[in-house]
Amino acid sequence: MKSCITRSKFQAKEAAKEEDGVLATNYNVSMEDLPLPILVDIFSRLPIKTILQIKCVCKTWHSLCSDPYFAKIHLARAPFSIMILEKFCKRIYTNSLVPLFTLNQGDKERLSLLSSCNGLICLHEFSYKQDVISVWNPILGDHLVLPQPKRKSVATRIRGFGYNQSTNQYKVIQILSYKDQAAISSSKLQVEVHTIGTNTWRSIGDLPYVLNQPYYGVFLNGALHWYAHSHDKRTAFMCSFDLGDEQFRQFPGPPTREYDKCRPINSISVGVSGGFLYLCDGFSEPNLDIWIMKKYGVKESWTKEFVVVNSVVSKLQRLYGSLQILNYRENMNKEATEGTELQMLFGSEALLAYNVRSKSIRRPKVFDVQTNYQAIPYIPSLVSIKNAAMNESSQML
Numbered sequence: 001m002k003s004c005i006t007r008s009k010f011q012a013k014e015a016a017k018e019e020d021g022v023l024a025t026n027y028n029v030s031m032e033d034l035p036l037p038i039l040v041d042i043f044s045r046l047p048i049k050t051i052l053q054i055k056c057v058c059k060t061w062h063s064l065c066s067d068p069y070f071a072k073i074h075l076a077r078a079p080f081s082i083m084i085l086e087k088f089c090k091r092i093y094t095n096s097l098v099p100l101f102t103l104n105q106g107d108k109e110r111l112s113l114l115s116s117c118n119g120l121i122c123l124h125e126f127s128y129k130q131d132v133i134s135v136w137n138p139i140l141g142d143h144l145v146l147p148q149p150k151r152k153s154v155a156t157r158i159r160g161f162g163y164n165q166s167t168n169q170y171k172v173i174q175i176l177s178y179k180d181q182a183a184i185s186s187s188k189l190q191v192e193v194h195t196i197g198t199n200t201w202r203s204i205g206d207l208p209y210v211l212n213q214p215y216y217g218v219f220l221n222g223a224l225h226w227y228a229h230s231h232d233k234r235t236a237f238m239c240s241f242d243l244g245d246e247q248f249r250q251f252p253g254p255p256t257r258e259y260d261k262c263r264p265i266n267s268i269s270v271g272v273s274g275g276f277l278y279l280c281d282g283f284s285e286p287n288l289d290i291w292i293m294k295k296y297g298v299k300e301s302w303t304k305e306f307v308v309v310n311s312v313v314s315k316l317q318r319l320y321g322s323l324q325i326l327n328y329r330e331n332m333n334k335e336a337t338e339g340t341e342l343q344m345l346f347g348s349e350a351l352l353a354y355n356v357r358s359k360s361i362r363r364p365k366v367f368d369v370q371t372n373y374q375a376i377p378y379i380p381s382l383v384s385i386k387n388a389a390m391n392e393s394s395q396m397l
Contacts, residue, residue, distance in 0.1 A: 032060070039064060044073040048139060048380045071382040075118055080274055082326050082343075083121060083138070083378035085113040113374040114216045115161045119381025120388070122161035122172065133172060135161070135196065135385050144385045146172060147199050149192065158189075160217025160224035164243040170196040170388050171243050173217070173224065175207050193246060197389040208248050209239055215322075217241060218272045221296050225251060225277060227268045238270065238279070252299035254291040256281045269323035273377045274332075278325055282317035286310060290342075292328070305333050306342065308354055310361050313344070320347030326377055332356060345375050 031039070043051060043065060051074070055062045064070055114122040119139065125132045136143040158175040172194045189207040194200070209228035217224025222243055229236040238253035256268075256279070269280040277293040279302075288308040295301035317323055326343040336356035343364075344352050353364045 032058075036064070040070055040073060044070065044077055048074070048078065048382065051382065052139075065382065066384075068384070068387050071384070071387075075379065075381045075383060078119075078379050078381060080327070080329070081378050081380055083113065083116055083376050085111060085123075085374045113376055114159055115219060116376055116378045117162050117170070117219050118383050119379050120161075120170065120383060120385055121376075121378070122159070124159070133159070135170070135172070137381070137383060137385050139380050140382065140384060142385050144196065144389055146194055146196075147201065149174070149176075149201050158211055158215050158217075160219065160241065162217070162219035162222070162224055162243050164222055166222075166244055168388075169243075170385075172196070173241065174201070175211065191248075196385070204246055211239075212236070212268060218270055218277070220272045220275075220277055223251075225270055225272075227253075227270045227279070236268075252297065252302075254279055254281075254293075254302035254304070256283070256289070256291070267318060269317065269321075271324055273325040273328035274330060276328060276330070278328065280317065280323045280325070282314045285314045288313050288317060290325070306354070306356070308361070309359070313352060313354075313361065316346040316350050316352070320350065322347055324376060326375055351375075 034042075039061075043054065043061075046054070051065050055065045110126055112124040112126075114124050114133075116122070119137060121136050121138060123134050123136060125134070131148070133146045134143050135146070160173045161170070163170050174192045174194075175189050176192060177189050191204050191207055192201040193204055194202070210231060210233075211226045211228050217226055219225075223240040224243070225238060225240050227236065228239045238251040239248055240251040241248050267281065267283040269282075271278055271280075277296065279291045279293075281289040281291065286309055288306075288310070289304055290306040290308065291302050292305040293302050324345040326345060328342065332340065332342070333356055338355075338357050340356045341353040342356055344354060346352070351364060353362050354360075355362070
């Protein structure tokens with residue numbers, strides 16, 4: 001009986017060894033042996049700094065991580081960040097405070113960070129000699145300088161930058177009035193569009209409204225957005241510019257107080273943060289009402305998410321006429337903890353943090369960089385501006 005037990009134990013051990021051998025044989029798979037879709041799924045979930053490192057491992061991985069399809073998958077999963085332009089040093093940061101690059105423009109040139117779309121940033125460089133718009137990917141370091149408009153004597157200039165998914169094209173628009181325009185048409189602003197990858201600006205007609213805020217269009221869902229009013233100043237509304245059919249339309253806004261001649265233009269700010277369109281209404285001083293559009297294009301989805309009751313905030317809104325919400329996320333108000341703060345940047349200098357739970361306001365350190373800076377919501381990505389210019393599609397099979 002004892003020998004039978006011993007033999008059965010021995011047989012069990014041998015069987016276990018054989019099974020382990022089979023398992024070892026079946027699961028001894030290197031990363032190179034994994035199917036391409038699995039590699040894409042794994043790599044697209046990695047931080048962008050890690051992806052830049054694995055691109056150096058081998059040609060196959062470099063090719064995979066450089067493919068436009070991979071860039072698109074990674075972009076859909078990338079977390080929101082903050083892009084910072086320190087104007088004095090002409091350095092671009094993310095909120096990790098690691099300088100991505102330093103622009104080599106001369107001291108007399110002024111820089112403005114216009115907007116961001118799919119990890120690409122639109123920069124405006126201007127001086128008394130030149131007026132240049134460029135599009136950069138600060139992660140990859142590649143950039144493209146846009147052609148100069150034919151006429152340079154510009155009195156008014158409003159811009160926007162965005163992406164049309166149906167044609168896979170990036171576009172920049174300029175809304176201009178020229179100094180040499182006849183007085184009879186001085187109230188009309190001309191709209192010009194540049195498609196990245198071409199070398200021309202196309203005129204598409206006159207602007208049908210007067211745009212109030214902001215002085216650059218905020219991009220979301222294939223369109224640029226502003227707050228506007230009619231030429232007779234009797235009505236005010238949100239409007240959008242569709243980058244597909246290149247048409248202006250009125251856009252459903254929140255139920256704010258009706259516009260009248262007493263409403264200061266700077267009391268309204270429109271922006272995008274965390275993938276949501278927002279409108280800040282500072283008309284009822286000292287209140288600042290922050291409306292969030294929970295479902296894009298649906299008027300009924302506008303929700304008054306925050307009411308900031310603070311005279312300093314209300315005055316800053318009117319003083320600067322520009323309010324950037326930098327870090328909103330979905331359900332931020334409902335899921336707020338004691339340390340949850342909404343970061344609000346007024347102009348290029350005044351950063352305030354609003355504690356969502358306690359309703360208090362504090363002035364935090366300004367990202368440890370000098371004053372006179374700009375900050376915008378940003379998603380780091382691998383989208384190549386050079387591929388965008390050539391309208392390249394994926395090479396993956």
